[in-house]
Amino acid sequence: MLAIFLGGLLIYCSFEFPLWGDPHAPASTHVSPYYIENTLKDTSVPNIVTAVLADYRGYDTLFETVVIFTAGIACIFLLRTYKTVEPDIRLYRHIPTGITLRIEKGGKFPEGSRHFERLDTAWVPYDLIVKTTCRLVIPFIQIFALYVIAHGHYSPGGGFQGGVIMGASLVLFAIAFNLRSAIRRMGERLIMLLAALGVCIYAGIGTLCMLLDKNYLDYSAFANILAFDPASARSHGILMVEIGVGIVVMAVMVILYYVLASAGKHDEGL
Amino acid sequence: MADGVLEVLISRINYWVYIALMMIGLYGIIIKNNIMKKIIGLSILQTAVILFFVSIGAKRDATIPIIDHTNASAHTEISATNFINPLPHVLMLTAIVVAVATLGVALSMVIKIYREYNTLEEDEILPQLREDK
């Protein structure tokens, strides 16, 4: 009932909207011609969206990074439990023959042996194809993510997209192998530290610009210390800020997956 | 008279489709009983709003907002009517990332609710809430 009323209201308002594709619509006439025409002169970055996001509206992006970081912390606060109760029964699988052992408490656990693999209580079959494929593909995904971050100036991409792809590659590793080995490689403390580090990089560059006697987040301050002209100084400032954003986004994606896949207990997973 | 109505209808129909999508999302949030369905409805509403904003910035016969580097040495052809308006794209980039952050927090809350009440249907949770009080 409410939905129909709101829909009717919006349809009534839609008669005031500009026609599709009109170059004289009010959204396109006040500030954006300035952005389009002056981006290459001011910052020497061909991708207008990245330049506006990280340079003209960089303060906005700083607080968006803080919002993502806060969401990661909120997830940890909501779900993470630290009680370590060892389960009575551990399951191990003998890889060459495929037999599953069940070892009660008090027996000897074959830790770190090459022939035994620890299972969780969710009964996962041993699939060699998925493991081998993921082992081959994950480095290429990570290289692609780094390429997307670095080429944010010239092609669609930038910090967010590259950070999400990098985080997705780590999540893929955690899905294909089990969650325990993913945590062994990329520990929990390291990920949280990376998230904080990314926010500090972004805010730190802004403070550095302020210390060098210009406004906050005005990247042309770098033209004084290294021998650049202001346009390429801004371009390099944008690159450093995008790296910071990419690190935060990657860390938060991985934190979200770790917390959600194990409901906070970090010992079992998909 | 009929001509005018038809022309108005055809030129505005894309806005009506976007509004219909938003209303579908809103209906999902309000009417559905299951909490996961509510979260899906919320996400549908978010992406529909982003679609609406991006569609405002489109221009006829204009190209994507990336300046061609071989063209830039000429420095004479950058005029604002050749490029699509980049300002909604920037704001919507922020909106998408905030949407995924809220999705993560919402899903954590869902898991916690399930742990507490052992069900996800709202008409079973509300009586339990009233009893607990």
Place this chain on the structure above:
Amino acid sequence: MSWQIELIILAIVIICGVSALSVKDLLSAAILFGAYSFMMCLLWAIMGAVDVAFTEASVGAGVSTVLFVAAVYQTSRRTKD
């Protein structure tokens, strides 16, 4: 030429949206939500918003679907509604 493609993709978007809200299996709802996200990404690519389309492809169809499936795995899978 482009308005025909847009019309078809818009129709698919609405069908995916409505069906993601009305199936009874939550895992199917998560996968349909991923499909909806992909179709939105295509729409934005047609309209020329390539940055937004890139972000939505990586976020919506990658990470968001995975998080949904992980949450469904931890809670129940059927629903009455």
